[in-house]
Amino acid sequence: MDLKSSNSPVIVDPLPTLALSSTIMTYTTPKSFSSMGLYLNCPKKKPLPGKIEEVRAAGWLDLMLASSPTRKRQNKDFINDVQVDDLDLRYHNWMVRYPSALTSFEAITSFGRGKRLVLFLDYDGTLSPIVDNPENAIMSNEMRNAVRHVASLFPTAIISGRSRDKVFDFVKLSELYYAGSHGMDIMGPIRMSELSGQHVECIRSTDSKGKEVNLFQPASEFLPMISEVFNKLGETIKNIDGAKMEDNKFCVSVHYRNVAPHDYAEVHQRVTAVLRNYPCLRLTHGRKVLEVRPVIDWNKGKAVEFLLESLRLSEKEDVLPIYVGDDKTDEDAFKVLKANNLGFGILVSSVPKDTDAFYSLRDPTEVMEFLKKLASWKEEST
Numbered sequence: 001m002d003l004k005s006s007n008s009p010v011i012v013d014p015l016p017t018l019a020l021s022s023t024i025m026t027y028t029t030p031k032s033f034s035s036m037g038l039y040l041n042c043p044k045k046k047p048l049p050g051k052i053e054e055v056r057a058a059g060w061l062d063l064m065l066a067s068s069p070t071r072k073r074q075n076k077d078f079i080n081d082v083q084v085d086d087l088d089l090r091y092h093n094w095m096v097r098y099p100s101a102l103t104s105f106e107a108i109t110s111f112g113r114g115k116r117l118v119l120f121l122d123y124d125g126t127l128s129p130i131v132d133n134p135e136n137a138i139m140s141n142e143m144r145n146a147v148r149h150v151a152s153l154f155p156t157a158i159i160s161g162r163s164r165d166k167v168f169d170f171v172k173l174s175e176l177y178y179a180g181s182h183g184m185d186i187m188g189p190i191r192m193s194e195l196s197g198q199h200v201e202c203i204r205s206t207d208s209k210g211k212e213v214n215l216f217q218p219a220s221e222f223l224p225m226i227s228e229v230f231n232k233l234g235e236t237i238k239n240i241d242g243a244k245m246e247d248n249k250f251c252v253s254v255h256y257r258n259v260a261p262h263d264y265a266e267v268h269q270r271v272t273a274v275l276r277n278y279p280c281l282r283l284t285h286g287r288k289v290l291e292v293r294p295v296i297d298w299n300k301g302k303a304v305e306f307l308l309e310s311l312r313l314s315e316k317e318d319v320l321p322i323y324v325g326d327d328k329t330d331e332d333a334f335k336v337l338k339a340n341n342l343g344f345g346i347l348v349s350s351v352p353k354d355t356d357a358f359y360s361l362r363d364p365t366e367v368m369e370f371l372k373k374l375a376s377w378k379e380e381s382t
């Protein structure tokens, strides 16, 4: 794939784009990119903002400050009941547009009757509550049992920003399909197109139980670059109190959940200063986390399409995919389901948010309740 080709699809990222200079490049862009049409032009980056005001002007600082507000913290900041009531009112108004998947359960199941459901689940904030230390984002046994139960009834996949290995270590269920690194590392079933001899860029492998599976890693040629940038970012943020790196294999997380808000701009500036030398990497924003990833046309939405195809469940009218997730990156999957009228997304949020999901759930506890209800419904209806 020619990186300079003007025919490449362009990623449309709703977040502010990274304001960077492309003057110095220490890393050579991989030349032998595969021919799947996933690789995009490495964008020319704008000059690096020098002052906090410029970080704010680019929209990042407000995003970082607003990221992942918890209900508890908001309530604490509010000084009178009227404002708390106002928040509740806004949430209730929002839920008119994005009704609870629990209270709308009957509508969901009557739509799903006679259809084959496929479940896609995000991990952090969906199956496990958001916690200060990413290493401690443990999934409860009750949630694991609920996921195991639905997976015995419907094809089920976890699609996470974490590395595939790490999310498997948390979930520990071999009966699921896993996509790590925001969908850039998929372990799924052998694709039918492969069996019929068509060329698909997957690696044949075996899972933890020795079953033959396919590995799809569209960003594998970025691995050396990602590992180099991981080290540089670690070095640059090491003396910012509370900042923490996480290696997600094909992407890198820079956590600032435990950083004092007055240092947020500093975190952003240092990260963007490193990235100015890597025009083939881009920066996105999650819940108190900056995420660095390759500029390829691949995301959680594409991973959903890929898995549906691998499972021979794409373009079938009797298939109903449901995606449950809490974060900005899950919106790519919500969009794919909505745009193609395939199925629907459920946003996990306790505050009003713009979303392409159809329904909402407040938190992982409600997600668990929803999964249990789905399992009971399926068992009762067969």
Ligand SMILES: O=P(O)(O)OC[C@H]1O[C@H](O[C@H]2O[C@H](CO)[C@@H](O)[C@H](O)[C@H]2O)[C@H](O)[C@@H](O)[C@@H]1O
Residues within 6 Å of the ligand: 122, 123, 124, 125, 129, 130, 131, 132, 133, 134, 135, 137, 159, 160, 161, 162, 246, 248, 253, 255, 257, 286, 287, 288, 289, 291, 327, 329
């Ligand atoms: O796609 P996901 O499975 O939701 O992964 C997205 C990021 O999730 C994790 O970070 C988030 O959860 C942490 C644990 O609760 C929390 O400390 C952090 O502030 C959140 O952003 C994970 O650690 C990241 O690497 C993922 O990119």
